[in-house]
Amino acid sequence: MVAKKPRIVIIGAGMAGLTAASKLHTCRSPAAATAPFEVVVVEGGTRVGGEDKHVGVWR
Numbered sequence: 436m437v438a439k440k441p442r443i444v445i446i447g448a449g450m451a452g453l454t455a456a457s458k459l460h461t462c463r464s465p466a467a468a469t470a471p472f473e474v475v476v477v478e479g480g481t482r483v484g485g486e487d488k489h490v491g492v493w494r
């Protein structure tokens with residue numbers, strides 16, 4: 436049986452949320468193949484990037 440990873444939910448896909456998600460997703464010990472937790476970003480708006488309207492790569 437595979438143990439479920441703890442899930443971290445980030446509210447808001449602005450710069451802060453996206454940066455936190457990226458850091459958490461890539462955070463792992465050298466021996467681990469994947470991050471020790473599942474990361475989910477919840478965005479209430481219709482696009483990611485928040486106040487920064489120039490995050491073209493995310494659209």
Ligand SMILES: Cc1cc2nc3c(=O)[nH]c(=O)nc-3n(C[C@H](O)[C@H](O)[C@H](O)COP(=O)(O)OP(=O)(O)OC[C@H]3O[C@@H](n4cnc5c(N)ncnc54)[C@H](O)[C@@H]3O)c2cc1C
Pocket residue numbers: 446447448449450451452477478479480482483484485486487
């Ligand atoms: C006109 C303008 C120009 C700027 N120019 C610069 C600049 O040149 N350089 C610079 O460094 N910074 C600049 N900034 C500031 C920069 O855009 C912000 O500091 C940065 O985007 C803030 O990121 P944040 O993730 O903290 O918040 P936000 O960008 O506000 O992101 C928050 C996100 O959370 C979502 N959210 C909020 N509440 C909920 C909820 N309850 N459920 C789900 N989702 C939710 C929102 O929809 C939003 O997408 C500028 C800001 C403005 C307004």
